[in-house]
Amino acid sequence: MQAYRALESRFARLAALQDAAGILGWDAQTLMPEGAAGPRADQLAVLKGLAHDILTGPETVDGLAAAEDEAAGLGPWEGANLREMRRAWIHASAVPRDLVEASSRAVSRAEMTWREARRTADFPLLAPDLAEVLRLQREIGAAKGAVLGLAPYDALLDGYDPGLRRARIDPLFADLRTWLPDLVARARAAQAADASPQALDGPFPVDLQRAIGLVLMEAAGFDFTRGRLDISLHPFCGGATDDVRITTRYDESDVTRALMGVLHETGHALYEQGRPAAFRQQPVGAARGMSLHESQSLIVEMQACRTREFAGYLAPLLARTFGRDGGAWSADNLHRLYTRVEPGFIRVDADEATYPAHILLRYEIETAMIAGDLGVPDLPGAFNDGMRDLLGLTVPDDRVGCLQDIHWPGGAWGYFPTYTLGALAAAQLFRAARADEPDLLPALGRGDFTPLRVWLRRHVHAQGSLLETDELLAAATGAPLGTEAFRAHLEARYAAP
Amino acid sequence: MQAYRALESRFARLAALQDAAGILGWDAQTLMPEGAAGPRADQLAVLKGLAHDILTGPETVDGLAAAEDEAAGLGPWEGANLREMRRAWIHASAVPRDLVEASSRAVSRAEMTWREARRTADFPLLAPDLAEVLRLQREIGAAKGAVLGLAPYDALLDGYDPGLRRARIDPLFADLRTWLPDLVARARAAQAADASPQALDGPFPVDLQRAIGLVLMEAAGFDFTRGRLDISLHPFCGGATDDVRITTRYDESDVTRALMGVLHETGHALYEQGRPAAFRQQPVGAARGMSLHESQSLIVEMQACRTREFAGYLAPLLARTFGRDGGAWSADNLHRLYTRVEPGFIRVDADEATYPAHILLRYEIETAMIAGDLGVPDLPGAFNDGMRDLLGLTVPDDRVGCLQDIHWPGGAWGYFPTYTLGALAAAQLFRAARADEPDLLPALGRGDFTPLRVWLRRHVHAQGSLLETDELLAAATGAPLGTEAFRAHLEARYAAP
Incomplete structure (x- = not known):
């Protein structure tokens, strides 16, 4: 040895x-x-x-x-x-x-x-x-x-994402392409038939938004002796071993985004804080890869916190904190706000149903560019064509088109697909966790993340990089990464009759 | 090359x-x-x-x-x-x-x-x-x-402090011993005959104290594009090249200390920010040594900001900010508060007239301990004897005696003398600056540090480590380090008829 x-x-x-x-x-x-x-x-x-x-x-x-x-x-x-x-x-x-x-x-x-x-x-x-x-x-x-x-x-x-290959991604993304447009259309039709959500009336002072964010982090199990919450222009989860630092940004006219941002980064942070203690300074103690990392942010933000159950906990907390009441502050309305499907130009603002389209487009473009089949001068045209095909949107200028993300100038080529692979993994893990922990959803309705967190710690966080991604998913959920749980999740949340 | x-x-x-x-x-x-x-x-x-x-x-x-x-x-x-x-x-x-x-x-x-x-x-x-x-x-x-x-x-x-030797320190400290006790006694007698300063009535909210601190830093010339002000338990000036970070701590019942703390650290920061740009990452671009570094904090805090002129600027700023008035908020009273001489147990709380006694004692003890003439078990006794001899105080317990400073357990032996050498240098530099810049004191009365800062930048900050300490002082003031300017300063401020 x-x-x-x-x-x-x-x-x-x-x-x-x-x-x-x-x-x-x-x-x-x-x-x-x-x-x-x-x-x-x-x-x-x-x-x-x-x-x-x-x-x-x-x-x-x-x-x-x-x-x-x-x-x-x-x-x-x-x-x-x-x-x-x-x-x-x-x-x-x-x-x-x-x-x-x-x-x-x-x-x-x-x-x-x-x-x-x-x-x-x-x-x-x-x-x-x-x-x-x-x-x-x-x-x-x-x-x-x-x-x-x-x-x-x-x-x-x-x-x-160690072990990730195009041959693994292509069939998953091809499958999404076959059913996602129709699902988005049905979701939008259902929403059009339903009552529009009422906007929450601001302003929302930053200190109160921050206070609620801290309450939610605490509830989710963030360990404040080994981490912090601060402010940055672009929210992220960073820092160091036993010193996990997440950030958000606040908009006094909108409380919904900063809170979901905090919950998203908290998901990343729980993964970092839950890495195996004995190997936290070793490669095997690192998070397994960016797809699983994104799955941990999305399982908190999308799978857990945009449920009707969680809205039942969050809505009165918001109303109480800001001293408001009325229908806009009901759990039903908050849930409608948090599950709105609407194609838009900006990836980071996209809902979970239209988000994959942004990734399919970027994946197609960056694979072609790395292969030498698409040159830089042709990038804006290809991007805008894709936005029309995939989301039905006409890009007015490159600011909200191919210039919106830092990844390509930042040298992060091969990163984009992990966002959607993370969404697939999140759905798959959440379904397995619910099956193992029948109290998981009711607990979220009480602001109690314990069943979810304990399950994730055991099946994901504490595993570090012991297993390959598909091995970990198979051990935790019974199958390697697939699209089925994600499809079932979107159907249930957005297109149920 | x-x-x-x-x-x-x-x-x-x-x-x-x-x-x-x-x-x-x-x-x-x-x-x-x-x-x-x-x-x-x-x-x-x-x-x-x-x-x-x-x-x-x-x-x-x-x-x-x-x-x-x-x-x-x-x-x-x-x-x-x-x-x-x-x-x-x-x-x-x-x-x-x-x-x-x-x-x-x-x-x-x-x-x-x-x-x-x-x-x-x-x-x-x-x-x-x-x-x-x-x-x-x-x-x-x-x-x-x-x-x-x-x-x-x-x-x-x-x-x-490169080049510093006991042979250089001993005569300076021996000289201080001959006249300082008498000066302190006369200062206290003069104060006893004078009206006692009135305490400022709090509370002083932290955010307002911080706001005033920022105003004072700005006035002193702190460059906020290359530094910050934050909070720590023990105030210090740290950080990195072009990123000078000073800290203070706030007490809502006392505004005077945090402000002088900020000004003290600002003096250190001006030195760091003013180091020669072309050599800032090189040894010659570093500050010359700890004596000169301390001189820069003391020239701001003690020489500039405890003058009657500066009190004339600061008093109305404080009164306005906290919405107070009355005699306690007069410049005269503030100046009396800021020039109080009173022997005490704690070095970091000492006024500038009694401070050297704390250093003489520590210097005597640590030189003896390094020489092997005083053992650790005998430290408390030696410390307490010295406090009685030098300051006339009976130390009630080691918490306010030989355990008060972190330097000795912290391995900083040979550091203490630089505090008092810095005080001597500050007096010497300030006198030279006043002679060169007749508007220096009147400008301080308007909250304008420009004449002082420009002079210090040229004669001290921008010199980096080009010269040895005594060479720098001789070039700036006409003489190597001595006690005379310090003595004249204390006589004028505390013992003038």
Whole structure:
């Protein structure tokens, strides 16, 4: 075990560096004064470079070989940890250091240009920088693919979700395409026949919104001795080991979004806080991948908190806190507000029924671009065509079109599909949890997340990266990832007679 | 210049690591949830170890030798930078790594024990841990001293204030001893004859105190695009390059202390923000040492902001903000409150006339302990004897006696004298600034710090570590560090007829 133990201590140092970067990254998005951006970028680049050195250095290479020779003596967690160490090493060592650095610089530049291009809806301004990011992503995909024996896009996918392949995604997404448009149409028809939800009348002071968010986090099981809630322009879940920091943003004219945002990030945070304590600084103790991570935010936000049961708990809490009453503050109305289906331009604002269309479009586009079948100049046209085909919308300008997301200029190619895979997994896990825990929904009606959280902790959070994604889902739900539970969920919630 | 340039880039990486640790340290004292303490300690230890590796690695050793060979071609800043690089290397490499780590562990343990020992006024509880810290400090002093050709205590001093020696301190402190007790006695007699200041009637809501603090920081010239004000239990100035973070704590029953605390830390911050832009990530761009750093906090807090002129600006601002009036809110009364001389047990609460006595005592004790002439068991007795001799006070228990400061358990031996040296330097610099800028005091009466700040920026902040402390003071004030300006300042403020 000697070689393995030495690797464990090496990877714990790596985790400490990544945790340091996690806090610095959180700080940059929440509190950092603007003039510190340059030095902060230097700090993060140095930490990233040192982490890369630790991960790819000769001691790691030799240690992995030696530990794999003695792997027969390892228990299941240690064995899986060694597998994940090797996986991390492959991803880090497959890409030459100058390519990593070139990509990092190109991304920094493109993200900066993107902010301006989006503000002014000026895609040609972004195009050259985006082309450079794409070129380097294709190189990275090719370099990783050569080592992993994968096509470039699959190699990129593997970086966000170990084991994920186009061959796994394509049939799932093809299936969604066959029934989702009809379901959305039926949901909208049903809503049109129903009473329109009444808007809640504001204003909603930020301090009260924050107070309710804290109540909901507490109810969901967020551990405030190991995490915080703060404010950022773009909500996220970040931070470090035993220091999970989620953010939201507040709009005094709308209380519904900040709260669901808090619940969404709380789902991510419960996963992070629930990772196996004995391996929290080791690769096997990390969350399994971005699809499962998204499933944990969506299981809280979409599956649990947009139920009629939860609206029965939340509505009086809101009414009491803001000192309001009347029909708009009823549980039924709040539930209608929270389950509205309406195609729109912006992915992050989409309801769960139309959201997959945004992802199908981006998946189609980015796979074609990585394959070299679609060039940067043709991106806006392809995007707008897709919005018309998939959502029936005519994009007025690129600001609400292909410039809306940071992912592509940000170098996150191969990330988008995990959002919808996460939605599928969330539905599948929630159905299994309800079957195992009959009190799950009634408990949510009392603001009690315990049955759900205990089930998730056991079947997902505490598993870390012990299993592959489909193995974990099969163990927890009886089947690998599929579309059926998601379809049944949408039918029941939106298109039930 | 090739070897020198390579060193510059190596030291910039080092600065980035130290900056990262600066933000993580700030976070730990302001926002971090308690459960994150363990992982945060790991993060800081890893960063510290990596910084040590960069500073002492063979590339630094070889680079320093090569750059020194070509030093004739360097300009004054580059030459001074090389000198400071060598100085940093000597301090880091003089101490064996296992001694650094043993000291770091002993300090962590002793700090933890100290919190409990102070709370319960139980010196024997701390004694064994403190003895271990002292033993390792003596070893560190000896190891550095062997390389630097210095006695152990001088070698420790040099780590906080390059070039500082006992031979420099002893005559200054001996001089203070001859006239300070009499001055304090005369100041107290004068105050006894005068009207007692009236207390300001609270409460003082935290948000208003914070708002005034921000106004004062702005007035003093704090650059909020490169810094922040937050809250911590123990106020400090920390953070990173172009990201200077000061903290304060608020007491709703007393407004005077938080404001002076903010002004004190703002003085430190102005030094950090004013370091030479071209060398901010290099050793020569660092603040010159702790004595000059303290001079910058004291020149703002004590020299500038406890003047009658500044009270004339501050008093109406306070009265307006809290909606009060009456004699207690007059500038005269506020000035009397802010210039009260009264011996007390607690160093950090001491006025500027009695403060040096606290330092003389600690200096005497810690030099004796490092020299091996005073043992840990005899510390409380020596401390209490000194408090009686120097301040005429009988220490009731060790909580307000030798357990009050974190410095000794914290491993900061050789640090205490810089507080009083800073007070001497502040008086000397302020007198020179007033002579150069006749509008300096009248401007402070209008809340305008510009003349003072511009003078300090030029003569102190922008100098970084180009000059040695006495060289800088001689260039700025015409003389190396002395007691005369401080004495004249105290005579004028407290004992004028």
